[in-house]
Amino acid sequence: xxxxxxxxxxxxxxxxxxxxxxxxxxxxxxxxxxxxxxxxxxxxxxxxxxxxxxxxxxxxxxxxxxxxxxxxxxxxxxxxxxxxxxxxxxxxxxxxxxxxxxxxxxxxxxxxxxxxxxxxxxxxxxxxxxxxxxxxxxxxxxxxxxxxxxxxxxxxxxxxxxxxxxxxxxxxxxxxxxxxxxxxxxxxxxxxxxxxxxxx
Amino acid sequence: xxxxxxxxxxxxxxxxxxxxxxxxxxxxxxxxxxxxxxxxxxxxxxxxxxxxxxxxxxxxxxxxxxxxxxxxxxxxxxxxxxxxxxxxxxxxxxxxxxxxxxxxxxxxxxxxxxxxxxxxxxxxxxxxxxxxxxxxxxxxxxxxxxxxxxxxxxxxxxxxxxxxxxxxxxxxxxxxxxxxxxxxxxxxxxxxxxxxxxxx
Numbered sequence: 001x002x003x004x005x006x007x008x009x010x011x012x013x014x015x016x017x018x019x020x021x022x023x024x025x026x027x028x029x030x031x032x033x034x035x036x037x038x039x040x041x042x043x044x045x046x047x048x049x050x051x052x053x054x055x056x057x058x059x060x061x062x063x064x065x066x067x068x069x070x071x072x073x074x075x076x077x078x079x080x081x082x083x084x085x086x087x088x089x090x091x092x093x094x095x096x097x098x099x100x101x102x103x104x105x106x107x108x109x110x111x112x113x114x115x116x117x118x119x120x121x122x123x124x125x126x127x128x129x130x131x132x133x134x135x136x137x138x139x140x141x142x143x144x145x146x147x148x149x150x151x152x153x154x155x156x157x158x159x160x161x162x163x164x165x166x167x168x169x170x171x172x173x174x175x176x177x178x179x180x181x182x183x184x185x186x187x188x189x190x191x192x193x194x195x196x197x198x199x200x
Numbered sequence: 201x202x203x204x205x206x207x208x209x210x211x212x213x214x215x216x217x218x219x220x221x222x223x224x225x226x227x228x229x230x231x232x233x234x235x236x237x238x239x240x241x242x243x244x245x246x247x248x249x250x251x252x253x254x255x256x257x258x259x260x261x262x263x264x265x266x267x268x269x270x271x272x273x274x275x276x277x278x279x280x281x282x283x284x285x286x287x288x289x290x291x292x293x294x295x296x297x298x299x300x301x302x303x304x305x306x307x308x309x310x311x312x313x314x315x316x317x318x319x320x321x322x323x324x325x326x327x328x329x330x331x332x333x334x335x336x337x338x339x340x341x342x343x344x345x346x347x348x349x350x351x352x353x354x355x356x357x358x359x360x361x362x363x364x365x366x367x368x369x370x371x372x373x374x375x376x377x378x379x380x381x382x383x384x385x386x387x388x389x390x391x392x393x394x395x396x397x398x399x400x
Contacts, residue, residue, distance in 0.1 A: 012234055013227075016241045020227045023244060024283045026251035027213075027220045028260050028274050034212055040247050041216045044223060047240050051226035059305035059353055060228050062312035074228050074308045076315040083224045084284050084306045105259035106284045108274045109325075110393075112262035115276040116340040117324030124317030140316040144344040145324075153259055193310075 006071055013073070013081045020083040021106075028105045077125035088122065088158065090129045096161035097129045103153050114151040116184075119176055123186035126160035127172040131190045134162045138170050138190025151176060151183040160186075168192040206271055213273070213281045220283040221306075228305045277325035288322065288358065290329045296361035297329045303353050314351040316384075319376050323386035326360035327372040331390045334362045338370050338390030351376060351383040360386075368392040 030037070056063040060074025060081065073081040078088050086107075088099040101122075109115030124140055131138040160174030168191050176184045230237070256263040260274025260281065273281040278288050286307075288299040301322075309315030324340055331338040360374030368391050376384045 012237055016237055016244075017227055019241055019244045019248060020223060022248045023220060023223070023251070026248050026255065027217055027283055028279070028281050029255040029258075029263075030251040031254045031256060032251060036250065037212055037216055040250055041219055043243065043247055044216075044219045047243055048219060048222045048226050050236065050240055051223070051230040051232060054231045055226065055229040056231060056305075058229075059308040059312060061308055061310065062353075063229075065311065074305060076307055076309060076318055079228070079308075081228050082306060082308075083227055105256075105274060106282060107276055108259040108261055108279075108282075109276060110261065110339065111265065112259060115321070115324070116328075116343070117321030118276055120320040120324055120343060120345070121315070121317030124315070124320055128316075139310065139350075140345070140347055142344065142346045143316070143320060144342065145320070145340070146342045147340055150339075153262075 010080060017081050017083050024083055024106050025104050075125075077122060078129075086122075088125065090126070092129075092133045095134075096159055097126060097133050098157060098159040099126070100155070100157050102155050105153070108153060110150070112153060114153055114156075114176075116145075116147060119147070119151055119184040120145045120186070122158050122176065123160070123174050123184065124188070126158045126174045127186060127188035128190060130160035130162050130172045130174065131170045131188075134165070134170065136165060136168075136170050136190075136192055138168075139193045141169075141189045141191045143186060143188040146185045147183070148185065149183050151178060154178070163187075168197065210280060217281050217283050224283055224306050225304050275325075277322060278329075286322075288325065290326070292329075292333045296359055297326060297333050298357060298359040299326070300355070300357050302355050305353070308353060310350070312353060314353055314356075314376075316345075316347060319347070319351055319384040320345045320386070322358050322376065323360070323374050323384065324388070326358045326374045327386060327388035328390060330360035330362050330372045330374065331370045331388075334365070334370065336365060336368075336370050336390075336392055338368075339393045341369075341389045341391045343386060343388040346385045347383070348385065349383055351378060354378070363387075368397065 079085040086101045107118045157177045163171045175182045279285040286301045307318045357377045363371045375382045
């Protein structure tokens, strides 16, 4: 896929997916009456059918294969076309990666708090990003999360960096921060996947 | 909220949210042409506005407070009204909890595989469910994931159980299985939150 085509699709599907994220949030929070909810549902069913009239057979990366390298649009954390992804826009800087993001109603666990598993979802991605940024892409072999204090829904930051590496293994750390500091810490061991080793 | 009202809302919003899950999947996979994508987006914007004409001020559990106990509909893993949740229908049986579920395009990490962070999201919920089922609801203090082998998108099962407990601490374990066996293991330490201790 050419850079031009990628930019064109990003301009089309970035805003499209953002509207679907709004819909996800509204689905959780709406208090319209029953008739209105049923009417909206019927219209949504029609829109789903229109979108599905021509679609990939499977998931995004699985369907696009190597053509999707550098375009992880289906990814559950950073995917431009995945409404489940906040999405994180990960910045590489000075040997670490970071992202500022907002988590709303869709990411709730305990009342008003980020689901602990959502923090681990984000940190899994971030230690992977840090490892990739260091030049050794890896898949998570193990990840340990330590929850220092509750993380409130709202504006947050995630950071990650590589601690050390040895052969196909990389150890990376990361954390999530709110305005007062670190709420969750992660330590991961990532291993270069076999298919990448064979290429290398 | 009465049981009758809860059942009424479940019958309304269960199917509604399922259609939004379909839309999330279709957003990732659609290949309709640009004009059609823009037309669908415009209609979606209208539907979001209709749903938002009357809505909760904040997230689901935060807005409903104690009234939402036993009705975790906003939860990112089990929430009936949360399109991000697969959702897991967790069964309590013989001292453990389990759930069968399907993960499609929205949960992808590497091509065709479940995002490692999605596995951790699910297992965080499951060790919490196991701890709750044992009579000591807890929030995760730490969680360690061990990835035995890749988890393919598709039909999966998650199980969790309590290993031991001591005062406010409970240690629980869990795993995700495909047709061939365990793919990811988790071990968690959960602690009864302060607000529940004060009630107890």
